Amino acid sequence: MSVAPRTRLALVGCGLISPAHIRAFGSQKERMELVACCDTSLEKAQSAVESAAAIMQEGDAILATMDFNAILADTTIEALDLCLPHHIHKAVTLSALRAGKHVLCEKPLALTPEDCDAMAQEARTQSRILMHGENMRTATNIVTAKRALLAGRVGTIVGIQATYAHWQSEALNKDWRTRPAESGGGHLMDGAIHFVDVLRHLGGEIAGVHAMTAQYRPELGAECEDTAALSFRFEGGHFGQMFASHASRGRGASPVITVFGTEGCLSVEPFGGGSVVLFPREGDRETLLAEHYWQATFDNEVSHFLDVIRDSVALYSTPEDGRENIRVVLAAYESAKSGREVGLPKWSSAKD
Template identity: 45%
Template sequence: MNHLNVALVGCGIISENHIDAYAQHTDRARIVVCCDIDPEKAASRASLVGDARAVTSIDEVLADPGVDAIEVCTPHHIHPEAVIAAARAGKHILCQKPLARTLEECDAMAEAAASAGVVLFYGETNRTLPAALLAEKLIAAGQIGTVVGIQARAAHWQGGVYMTTGWRYDPAITGGGQLLDGGIHAIDLLLHLGGPIAAVSCYTTRFRPELGGEDTAVVNARFSGGHLGTLFASQAAGIWVPEANCIVFGTDGVLTLGGPQGALVQYRRDSPESKQVLLERNGDSFAAMVGRYLDTVLNGAENISPASVGRENLSVVLAAYESARLSREVSIDSRPS
């Protein structure tokens, strides 16, 4: 196969980013169907794509032999049923974050994809972010010496005009609050750049009752490698501070990701004045993600964001919730069950 026909399943807020992303890969893929249980949303996204069909049932999508793959952009409590059904229908899958609400669901999704021989790509834009991939290489090459700690942040205002959806603010549906919805992006950076996390301790709080779950959290992490990490996550912070959102501290230097200085900046101990901008901009993070996915499906490249990445990210979120509930450190066992 050298070209992928994709069905977009879930035509809400984030689907537009996926449409824009595929528009940058027209030589390798195109969106042929837009599916949403809300016919108006399906029709509106189909007209945005231009020549896509609008449908209201995923069953119709999965029965269509002209569809090679689906892009799961539904609320995350729908992800497991959509992914498992798609795998059984022999479709490749890119599934938005968070992968699911439980580790058992993640395992069932991975298992369904593996037994069907289809690609299941976890759609976490930070995992495929050019700055994160370059930072991973530099850290592995010892560019900043031994990593001693990582600070990450996912803090902004949510709701109002930004990310407003009914399901998102009902913990009975989502299984969590800001950590599961937004903080999980930063947890991916912690894991990607710091390696496995052995244990976490977490505090959660809420300033905005209308958001349902916790809207603010701090997670302290003990990495298996002995270094430490911390995450501040909030949906109640007035603005998105335009500063680095992840800082990796090493014995010989520091890497910063994001912010006005550049997408990836290195500071070295042997030349403290010489800040080096290693990457000016990340570009469109959704287009980068789709590009890596297409490399895997069409060219057999390694899947750099398999279901196990989504599972590990979720395992940290769930351990953090457990820690907040028990008011103590909680160990993480992220091995497949």
């Protein structure tokens, strides 16, 4: 039986999150070849190549480059993984798609829903894959939780509660992140958007949001909130809440998501060492998943991207998901300003 050639991929953006992506490439080295690491800083590109060379197949030649146009022009490169500042996601994705590349783009997909639609439209025009890089979607415990909900294990959902609170790492690049025109906002757009995705994935679409925001760490951006309390109304009629903060020390009961239902509830701890526990209406709690590792969320994400490209598997995290997450965050910002609930009617784009 002949073995399909490995998918040739380049990493663009070799900053803070890139090591998690590189480790994920290593987990898929039988199916993909990392051809280049590209960054506007050659030093960062070289450092990414060094880490990758240690875990990819022996003999693979990986180029460190600052020349993004050369990556676009190289027709042997089939796919790009973009780990870039938020404000350039759209432009870089469009160029990549137009050059015939499949794209995995880190969250948030873009800064506006219209930009997400333009990216999705370009992917359709070019018949290329655009995957919204939301590692929570491919996290084993979120997948397990979703399966349990679909199997009716909690009955009808009556509410969802989430906490996404921790002290934001000093290592984070504060350059573009502290400027809302580039980052799109503060903790909600950068961190808590992961849980917006989980809430939508587990609870269905969000129909309205009421938000309060606060700032305790101005060093994370003079105009960027680092703390928020959100209330959600879901299309299904149930409610949700989230407390999100980048300014709280000690992980405490965070991150955690609990889905409450008429027949039981489900608790998910989405990051390191996390588990999925079902508390049924009667009897003992049931551990649906005992162990879970943060790195596996990226391994699964890259693995799924390759499945979609190579085996035409249906995309699990779509540009439309990226758009809806951004709509919820932007509605939260609007609500925090006005003090009122902001409704999220069904989006109608050119495609719909």
